[in-house]
Amino acid sequence: QVHLVESGGGWAQPGGSLTLSCVASGFNFSRYSMNWFRQATGKEREFVASIASSEYTFGDNTRYGDSVKGRFTISRDNAKNTVFLQMNSLKPEDTAKYYCNRDVFWGQGTQVTVSS
Numbered sequence: 001q002v003h004l005v006e007s008g009g010g011w012a013q014p015g016g017s018l019t020l021s022c023v024a025s026g027f028n029f030s031r032y033s034m035n036w037f038r039q040a041t042g043k044e045r046e047f048v049a050s051i052a053s054s055e056y057t058f059g060d061n062t063r064y065g066d067s068v069k070g071r072f073t074i075s076r077d078n079a080k081n082t083v084f085l086q087m088n089s090l091k092p093e094d095t096a097k098y099y100c101n102r103d104v105f106w107g108q109g110t111q112v113t114v115s116s
Helices: none
Strands: 003-007 010-012 018-025 034-039 046-051 062-064 072-077 082-087 096-102 110-114
Touching: 003 096, 018 034, 018 096, 018 110, 034 072, 034 082, 046 072, 046 082, 062 072
Parallel strands: 010 110
Antiparallel strands: 003 018, 018 082, 034 046, 034 096, 046 062, 072 082, 096 110
8 A cells, every 4th residue: 555645845935935845655666657746725736756767878967847946855765755845935825835746646645834
């Protein structure tokens, strides 16, 4: 049974940083691409970042949504079955609930609020 559990959300000032974590269980973590999405109140869910499986060896294994490029970094620790999202230079428009995703499986989300 696939489980994805996010943590690390909270409040940050504009320009600040937060790191989100997603611990996965129930599958062979290293063999799957992992994604982060976010959804702000009243808006559609938005792609944030993805990282390929460890089997991907053709260069850069990460992708980012245009709104977060250069500010967010996705990474993974296969030994800990965990995917991270380092968020720097946060903006108020980054306020949203952030979700970890693999295929059709979703975590419960963690709220990020950016305000002064």
